[in-house]
Amino acid sequence: MRSLAPGIKLITSFSRDSWYRFFILILTFVFYTTYHLSRKPISIVKSQLHRNCSNVIHPADLNITDNDTWCDWAPFDKNNYQNLFGVLDNCFLVAYAIGMFFSGMFGERLPLRYYLSSGMILSGLFTVLFGLGFYWQIHSLWYYCLVQALNGLVQTTGWPAVVACVGNWFGKGKRGFIMGIWNSHTSVGNILGSLIAGVYVSSSWGLSFIVPGIIIASAGVICFLFLVEKPEDVNCTLPQHHESVEQEPLLRNSSSNEEIFSTNTSTAVEPEEDHTEAISFCGALRIPGVVEFSLCLLFAKLVSYTFLYWLPLYIANVAHFDPKEAGDLSTLFDVGGIVGGILAGLISDYSGGRATTCCAMLIIAAPMLFLYNKIGQNGLPTTIGMLLWCGALVNGPYALITTAVSADLGTHECLRGNSRALSTVTAIIDGTGSIGAAIGPLLAGLISPTGWNNVFYMLIAADVLAFESIMVYNIEVRGWCGYTTRQRGFKEI
Template identity: 35%
Template sequence: MAWPDLFHRGALLSRLSHHHVAVFLLTFFSYSLLHASRKTFSNVKVSISKQWTPTALNRSVEPVEIWSRNHLFPGAEEATLFLGTLDTLFLFSYAVGLFISGIVGDRLNLRCVLSFGMCSSALVVFVFGTVTEWLHFYNKWLYCCLWIVNGLLQSTGWPCVVAVMGNWFGKAGRGVVFGLWSACASVGNILGACLASSVLQYGYEYAFLVTAAVQFAGGIVIFFGLLVSPEEIGLPGIEAEENFEEDSHRPLISGAENEDEYEANYSIQEGSTVTPIQAISFHQACCLPGVIPYSLAYACLKLVNYSFFFWLPFYLSNNFGWKEAEADKLSIWYDVGGIIGGTLQGFISDVLQKRAPVLALSLLLAIVSLVGYSRSPNDKSINALLMAVTGFFIGGPSNMISSAISADLGRQELIQGSSEALATVTGIVDGTGSIGAAVGQYLVSLIQDNLGWMWVFYFFILMTSCTVLFISPLIVRETCSLVQRRQARVLSE
């Protein structure tokens, strides 16, 4: 197996300047901070529920006047249901926002859009969790409106950071770079848990305060420090660099039956000068090869991935009777598995120069891991191990589709010369995925209440199988291409 040129003689490292490192770190931590605020909300749900449903046993609410003012719900079940409703509203507004943010990001300055989203979202989180508690003002409609607005504002993050990364890092080596970089969501989950737990003893409002303050500061840093593209400082863009090199392999996103057909179908007026394309329309982005299959596949996969994100601590406490704090700490192993899986699978896809076959193998093994995890014994060590394996095979492909593959789709030869497609394509892929995740949260609670946790895992297995089904044409095509390449190499030897 011939490795890409970028892996030989340290070529990848030799191409990285301090600007590349700065862009990597700034985009990484900007999205980590956005995810941290989401995780904070998940971590303080128990405290919020207690504050909204004070009882005679709640000694923190002694005067009758305060009890009446805080009595937003008659019981914990109603409060929990409303918190789940807020999750669903957030995900739906986040999904709609992703479609809009992708289009906006390709037409406005990515740095400004990202900074605005981070700072504005921080203010909304501050009002939602801190101001309302300081003023003892509890209103269901206000909470719903604020969380819908927060979803729209947070949606500016992912399309913008993927587009900026795509501007700086070319397709050669993109799998391993984006695989490592896509760990930003998992790091954000861990960061949010740490920030919330560090101040939760003073009241849940301080968890929101700290998270919002850090996120707002991050938005200011992004506005003054992030370079959107190499052209901003006079460096050649990714496309210009790649055009000077001999292309020793075919593009990772391929729409033809073989490589010769790819050259015929995806070359834009070979031998002529390519006119730079302005931001492409939403319809044009949807029609790009691979966008719809990967979007539908990601809707199924993100449903499973986000179900683990929202429900794993609850499942551990509910199914095994473990304490909430212990369940929160144990759930981190799923994120650890996703980080390792995304990086390793991205590296393998770079070596193979194909993404779909790597995804297919990982998803098939994910089905096996889901079966194994659903039958985990009441042992924390074994559960953590099975959880990490499950995260490896589910979180890894999820990270690949949302980052490296989205960047591949937004920089196909079909639209070469246009950097104004990355955010739009990323918004379509992640937006479709978020719709699936939003629907999934309701279905998971419905299935669990009526049929039990084992049927929830059967549902996860079905959705993972649908993920493979949606990209099966790409899997077959790219696998055949690998076989043909191997046969050609054998014949030439």
């Protein structure tokens, strides 16, 4: 008998269930990559909307009435442009934070495929409308604020939906590692968004928004055509979300290739109608750990989103790079975030300590932020190294909480098999974090005129508060000391 080709052997070594899980993982990865890809251009374009016009060569036929601001884009040609940028960021982030608390409840009650695809198409529309302001010569702050607010509102469809979908397909066994890799979509989206926006920022900055808008809208169409919400919809095995003494993982006797996509699955393949009711908002808050991790994410996301929206401008102002170079260099922060997210997930899987992993990375991040501000611009190699380290330490806990931790809490044992809490829990945690994401860039806009040092002191303080939010209520330490959740007064929901 002839031996099969190596490629065919590899393909056939995976089961049908494994291929579906791999397909869903890739699909949701692409979807949320496009969400962040469409958010990033505003941070790149800021340095183009308000420039140092003395360094810009103007056309000979242009009648210049103000030599200081002739090349700027009104209304951002004023001295308070940093405050205006902060307001612009806040319109998106406040709408996102408010909408997120409702988005999770909608996600539990509506088909995820329709909910996610409509959100991406609408987000693409509003992103394009922002870019069209360049071609329509719109100089009204209200127009850009309105478009940003509407975009922030529809982008809340993304995170609860994709986490719920991945949580439906994957069990708890290697969730931290799988989601650590999967969560790199955030950084990949930021990187691609920076690179795409950088291509057009110096010539026609409107395209820096229009191209990402078309991309996310196209992804919405793909979502409508291909997304499978639950394994039972295609007769695949259901994931086992809770460890059981009586039940051994199926993978003990299966190939290692299938392990990562079939961890802790049950043998039941029969589709089953889910008659459990979606959990209430207050019921989700009673799940042990939801409040603690929500507060931690508030401060962690404050730091991460301040870098997301202000790092290119900081690099341009302090290191005197042009807008494209500053945008390209800022992507190193997201490269470090990819590594940090994967390491956080891997360490938490093997240690069994999600909160402890977050605490360790947060406490190291504080002095690293201080060093970056002091020596981060002392030569290109130092800048690259510091950006990678800061990205890993800042985004590692953020990635872990928004993925593996949210999925763990949304399938907590106190829910007694009710799987319809995942989207609501994810929305509560990320919605609380989004409050910090709204506060951070706004504070940066208000503080930066007094000096970038003060901005970094604010970020360090937020990082310490994130550490303390978990440390005061460290569930794992209490568990290691024999202090159970029942002793904390929680009841089964």
